Amino acid sequence: MKKINFHFLAILGILIISYSCEYSPSEIPDSKLEEPSDIIPGININLTPEMDTLKLTSSTNVNYTVYAGERNIYRIEFYLDEILLQNIGYTSQNSAYTAIPAYEMSDGLHELKIRTYTSTNSGSIADKVQAEQYLYELKWPVLINKEAKNKCKILKMESTFDGVNIMWDKYDYADFPGYKLTKYSNIMSKNTILLDTSNPLLNFVIDKSYVEGDYCQYSLSLTGVAFDFQYYHEDIKRPKIKINPDLTIDVTWSPSKYQQSVKSYFLKTSIPQFGYPEDHEISDLSQTAVRFNEKIGFAENYEMQLRYIPKGYEGYNIFDVAGGLTQFAIGDSIPAYERGFLNEGTNSLLIYKDGKFSKYNCETGQSPDALSVTPIESVDQRFIIGSTSGNLFGYFEDQQFVVRNSDDLLLVKRLNLEAYEGFNFTLRNISLSDNGVIATIDYYNTLRIFNNQNGMKIIEKNYDSSIYLQNAVLTPDGRGVCIELGNYSEETNSWILYNIELNQLNEISRYVKPGSDSESTLTFSPVNGKIVYFNYLGMYNYKIDILNPQTLVVENTVQMPQWFIPIAYDYSNDRVIGQFQFFPIERFSYLLDVKTGKQSKIVQFVGREQLIFSNGTVYSGNGRSINVDDYIIQ
Amino acid sequence: MKNIFLIILILNSFLLSGQEQDSKFRFGVLGGFGTFNQSDPKSLNQTAIDQLPFDAKIIDEFEPNYNFGAYAQYHLFQKFWIGPEYHYYYTGSRLGQKDYSGIYSFDQYLHSHTVGLKMGYLLTEIDEFSFQFQINSGVGFTKWKMDSKLTIGEDSERQIDNLTGFSWYALPSLVVNYKIFQGFSIVGSAGYSLDLVKKYKYEANSDIKIVKNPDWSGLRLTLGLECEL
Secondary structure, eight states: OHHHHHHHHHHHHHHHHHHHOOOOOOOOOOOOOOOOOSSOOOOEEEEESOOSSEEESSOEEEEEEEEOTTSOEEEEEEEETTEEOSOEEEEETTEEEEEEOGGGSOSEEEEEEEEEEEEOOOOOHHHHTTOSEEEEEEEEEEEEOTTGGGGOOEEEEEEOSSSEEEEEOOOOSTTOOOEEEEEEETTTTEEEEEEEEOOTTOOEEEETTOOTTOOEEEEEEETTTEEEEEEEOOOBOOOEEEEOTTSOEEEEOOOOTTGGGEEEEEEEEEOOTTOOOOEEEEOOTTOOEEEEOSOOOBSSOEEEEEEEEETTOOSOSOOOOSBOEEEEOSSEEOOOOSEEEEETTTTEEEEEETTEEEEEETTTOOOOOOEEOSOOOGGGGGGOEEOSSSSEEEEEETTEEEEEETTTOOEEEEEOOSOEETTEEOEEEEEEOTTSOEEEEETTSEEEEEOSSSOOEEEEEEOOTTEEEEEEEEOTTSSEEEEEEEETTTTEEEEEEEEEETTEEEEEEEEEEESOOSSOEEEEOTTTOOEEEEEEEETTEEEEEEEOTTTOOEEEEEEOOTTEEEEEEETTTTEEEEEEOSSSOOSOEEEEETTTOOEEEESOBOSOOOEEEETTEEEETTTEEEEGGGGBOO | OHHHHHHHHHHHHHHHHHHOTTSOEEEEEEEEEEOOOOHHHHHHHHHHHHHOSSOOEEEEESOOEEEEEEEEEEEEETTEEEEEEEEEEEEEEEEEEEETTEEEEEEEEEEEEEEEEEEEEEEEEETTEEEEEEEEEEEEEEEEEEEEEEEETTEEEEEEEEEEEEEEEEEEEEEEEEEEETTEEEEEEEEEEEEEEEEEEESSOTTSOOOSOOOOOEEEEEEEEEEEO
16 A cells, blocks of 8 residues: 555646646847937928918918938828828828818918827837837918919009009918919010019019010919909100291200100101191111101190100001190180080180080180080081170980070070981081071971071971082171072072061072082171172182172172181181191191282191181190281281 | 546546455556647738737747656556556747837647557566667647737737647657566656547637647657556
8 A cells, every 4th residue: 555655646646747847038138239318319390381381372282291311201191180081192101291271271370290209220129110200290280271263463563763563462372383474565565474483472573575565464373273364554654845926846855764665756746637646766876856747737636645665676666656746726825615516796705515505705714614415426516606706505305405695695596497207317507597596407308497486486498309408697787698509400509588577487598519519508797798708619619609698699709729728717807717628738728818818828727626716816626726817928 | 528538537546446455457657858849820920920010939848848747558468568548748939029118928838648558568677677679659738829919008809719629649758677676666768659640629619720730749758657556
């Protein structure tokens, strides 16, 4: 039993030893590796857009590249307002990008935080399993302003010593594509790029090529972002005109502020009809005066246009410019008018301009209160008429004929002259006597006469188609009327004087000339009551016939020089002015004394303004008057 | 369960020897020293070193180690003995790295219980010495544990993989007995164990095919006490 116990214990001991014995690993020695320094090594970063504050107007990609030398870049994280962005992409291990979703962010200041994790390269276990890393954190202010695009405008354009300084709103946002400022010059008729820059801080440019007078358009373009344009011009200072006694003119002007851009000065007259133009181009920029040797005429305004011709311009110098225009004319100033009559009794002018009737006293030069009416279009102004002596005048208003007293502009009467068919005006001519009788003829060959008391139509006569009713002129007292008739079959032109009695026309006398005549006119002199007949003989030939107002017998006649057309008659002195209306132009006009037949060359009458000739003075619609005796050439 | 069966088997053989004192029995206990080939586990260490992101080095690698055993033999006929034997072997390896930031280790634990027949042939006897040629052969049941652990600061990760398997072995050896006194001898032997057929499996997933196996082949030197009944 003892042996068994011994054996048992021996075996049991072996088993216990066996199960308790197991491999016991040795200790792992410490590698004695040094810990990395607390001073984190530097890194280089490249951040685009390159902005201290990321200013955005719309969603934009942000690119971030980090250079950490031999150290590995483990991870790059973007946080926007402390929220980790998931939409991150890598172009390489050390370069990442993300989109800033500006469209879903509120305007204002935000913060983009970029975290970079790099290895320490300490060689430690933690380093190798990326459990030991350097963390770099970059904070980037983000300013969202979604309205910025709409606010990028040209701010101002101002003149400087060097040229025109164009300034615009600075657009230093991330999607800045570059500024391109383009100038369109009206003179050059082409676009020029003044600035093409990628510098967002450069928000002005000086246009050193500008010259005054040029109408420019400056266009600011930020491709795909914003566009704006502004027009700009500077007026050329008006040249000064001095009219010499011999009617030549001296012109002086100011040089351009931008002399460096000017090639030459160009001065040219704008002339009225029958005038003579003249121009000068002056390349010597120090010269600021020139004489125009073409003598100017009377009765319409001239204009002197100064242009600064820019360097590089090779075209005709006729382009439109701003400013530089001076009007000038011969004579003393009077009120300008579109239609006017002499009021013989008061020696004043009754004039109409721009919807206003007014009086102008020829002796005092005063203009009392005016009367405003519905403006009358220029084509209808020929139906603003005065009576023979000018004591009454009339005009159409609201399809009715209004007669007023020239003295005080008070209403005399308002009547229907049957002048309209619907809205169509049918009258060809109208005549007003000094006592208010009115005669009209229309396109239907009908003569109508309205009395002076209540405006009743007292006569209506229609002529058949063989007769052409050309004109009707009432005598100053309204008791008679001169009617001009063309007879197609007889090929004659007749003036027939009728007496108006008991609402009947009684022929008193007649003046007949062969052939047709649509140019001759006839007036009654407010001075002596004689008939002044501007008798057209054909081929720009006129003679002035003085007819007896009862018999129509020619009492006096005078021949106008050929090509000179009578344009104004002085009833006080029986003198007439003839204007040359053929080509080539003669640089003078004629003054004819009808009584004596004396012809005098006087200053050239130009243009088509209405003239009033009285007591030796000619009043022109352009607002000037002259005493013709002062302008006699020979 | 297998361990319990093994213990009962050995206990029964000793109880049997105690009951039959007239038979020529002998049994002994052994302690020894052995080397182990373990080429595949070594290659695993190298693979681990190659794959680690940091430098690691081998601390231990299946060093020669002690082993223990016991046997019983029956004198079957003249000069020939046969009987069961049991032996326990263990070894292991470690590789790793340690620095200020943490420590990493990869340990392999191997231990094997072998059960087999111990067959001896008496070559000669000279005075108190006798010389035998023996062949031991049987099966070894091996447990193989791989334990990897990484500690960085206060954070730690560990993975343990357990494998089991068996292998057939054959151990030819020369044995010298020195009789101390009647019935007790000191026994010494030297031989070389060969692992023959091996089969292992991964405990967590037996479907995984194991292609690298422990190899217990190596020199065996033992010294023990033998008692004859």
